[in-house]
Amino acid sequence: xxxxxxxxxxxxxxxxxxxxxxxxxxxxxxxxxxxxxxxxxxxxxxxxxxxxxxxxxxxxxxxxxxxxxxxxxxxxxxxxxxxxxxxxxxxxxxxxxxxxxxx
Amino acid sequence: xxxxxxxxxxxxxxxxxxxxxxxxxxxxxxxxxxxxxxxxxxxxxxxxxxxxxxxxxxxxxxxxxxxxxxxxxxxxxxxxxxxxxxxxxxxxxxxxxxxxxxx
Numbered sequence: 001x002x003x004x005x006x007x008x009x010x011x012x013x014x015x016x017x018x019x020x021x022x023x024x025x026x027x028x029x030x031x032x033x034x035x036x037x038x039x040x041x042x043x044x045x046x047x048x049x050x051x052x053x054x055x056x057x058x059x060x061x062x063x064x065x066x067x068x069x070x071x072x073x074x075x076x077x078x079x080x081x082x083x084x085x086x087x088x089x090x091x092x093x094x095x096x097x098x099x100x101x102x103x
Numbered sequence: 104x105x106x107x108x109x110x111x112x113x114x115x116x117x118x119x120x121x122x123x124x125x126x127x128x129x130x131x132x133x134x135x136x137x138x139x140x141x142x143x144x145x146x147x148x149x150x151x152x153x154x155x156x157x158x159x160x161x162x163x164x165x166x167x168x169x170x171x172x173x174x175x176x177x178x179x180x181x182x183x184x185x186x187x188x189x190x191x192x193x194x195x196x197x198x199x200x201x202x203x204x205x206x
Contacts, residue, residue, distance in 0.1 A: 001155070001156065002119045002120075002121065002156060002192060002193070002194050003119070003194075005196075008196075012115075012117060012196065012198055014117065014160055014200075016105045016150050016160075017105075018105065047119050047156055047158055048154075048156075048158075049152040049153050049154040049155070049156055049157060049158050050152050050154060051151075051152040051153060051154075052104070052152070053104065053105060053150055053151075053152055054152060055150055055151075055152045055158045055160060057117055057119075057158060057160075082206075083206050087206065089105060089205065089206060090105070090205060090206050091105050091106075091203060091204075091205040091206075092203060092204055092205070093108075093111075093115065093200045093202070093203040094200070094201055094202040094203065095115055095198035095200045095201060096198060096199045096201060097117075097196045097197070097198045098197055098198060098199060099196070099197040100194060100195060100196040100197065101194075101195055102192065102193060102194040102195070103185075103186050103190065103192060103193050103194075
């Protein structure tokens with residue numbers, strides 16, 4: 001779904017990744033992380049799709065909310081497993097959403 | 104591919120969309136628009152994936168570069184056809200990338 005975010009400004013984390021061939025619990029971890037993120041203070045929504053690359057964009061009220069999510073203990077374990085097993089490369093971009101419009 | 108962008112700050116346009124059932128040249132237009140965008144001044148890269156939703160993130164040097172691309176005549180025609188035929192809904196978010204890191 002298209003995330004129903006409030007009026008800007010708010011923040012976005014664009015996470016673009018290339019998967020390895022290793023599954024080993026990836027799909028269930030991805031679902032669990034999305035649930036966990038949605039319970040974090042300041043979480044506004046998430047959008048995700050994967051073809052050649054995977055793109056997950058999560059939306060947040062503030063940079064502090066993003067920092068707290070990055071430091072979440074279960075999320076830290078998942079991030080480490082991502083680097084060890086699930087991703088061959090990724091890039092994370094922290095952005096301030098300044099303007100939006102829709103149709 | 105993961106876009107090879109320069110050191111922040113730079114800008115991102117997050118375009119999230121839901122497709123209609125109408126094809127009618129959509130795929131070839133999407134390819135053409137990506138080629139055309141890549142020739143615009145200030146274009147830095149693009150990432151795209153579609154499953155339930157489509158997410159296309161394009162990266163730009165400046166807000167002016169984004170404005171110029173939005174106003175490009177061929178792109179304007181494509182945007183109108185998007186609203187008329189190809190998308191049931193979309194959301195466009197204009198963002199300043201403040202920080203990034205990679206693995």
